[in-house]
Amino acid sequence: MFDKDALLQEVTFKAIRSSGAGGQNVNKVSSKVELVFNLTASLVFNDELKERLLNKLQNRLTKEGVLVLQCDESRSQHKNKELVIKRFLELIQNGLIIPKKRIPTKIPRAVIKKRLKSKRNLSEKKATRRKPNID
Structure with a gap:
């Protein structure tokens, strides 16, 4: 889909x-890692893919179209860098997925008949409960 390197x-x-x-x-070691990716200036993605990513990641991007991810889970800077890269690649991959169009299924005839039959049965049951109409 895209070149990770x-x-x-x-x-x-x-x-x-x-x-x-x-x-x-x-207090003395910088172990937190911050990843900064400018989506709007990226040369890896074409305009169509950029547009899709901008829509999918709109709540994670700055106004300039920059994605900022941070990781401070581990005490090791290298481990944090690996984790933030992994998260970044997953985020980009999920952003590029095109959801399948939902095709609404038709209601089977048997289901429609069953529903109408149960309605008719319930109607008849309630009709038998009524007082007889004496004319």
Whole structure:
């Protein structure tokens, strides 16, 4: 569908100090990884694919069409980088999936007949409960 290596060439990474567990290590090591991808300036995707991704990822993109992902799950910067790359590729793949058109199924004749028959039976049952009409 698309070239992953070429896509990863367009991505920029930034290491940031992470919050959370780690004690003194948190204050001196930049283990959080931030991935920045400019979708509008990308050369990997054609205009049609860019449009599809812009629509699917509209709530995750900035106003300029930049996707920013962060990962600070691990204390290791390398592990966080692997995780954020994996998430990024999954996000792009899911964004490019074209959903199948739903074809509404017809209601089978037997089902329609069964419904009408049950309605008729219920109507007859209620009709027998009524007081007789004396004229």
